Amino acid sequence: xxxxxxxxxxxxxLSLEPGTYYWCSCGKSAKQPFCDGSHAGTEFTPEVxxxxxxxxxxxxxxxxxxxxxFCDGSHQTL
Numbered sequence: 001x002x003x004x005x006x007x008x009x010x011x012x013x014l015s016l017e018p019g020t021y022y023w024c025s026c027g028k029s030a031k032q033p034f035c036d037g038s039h040a041g042t043e044f045t046p047e048v049x050x051x052x053x054x055x056x057x058x059x060x061x062x063x064x065x066x067x068x069x070f071c072d073g074s075h076q077t078l
């Protein structure tokens with residue numbers, strides 16, 4: 001599997017409204033941290049995030065989190 005592009009070595013903290021979001025797993029999207037379809041032709045696919053009620057989340061920007069879209073601190077070892 002190819003390595004994703006690291007956007008930043010810290011999470012982005014966002015307040016998200018209820019809805020469906022598509023987190024960029026490849027790091028190529030111009031609409032980080034969300035997918036814009038730049039992964040086309042690669043083995044990467046966006047991760048679907050379902051938010052049921054408004055909440056603050058820390059989304060991974062290093063693209064190496066073991067929790068997918070959500071930061072787990074993996075950026076500290078890159």
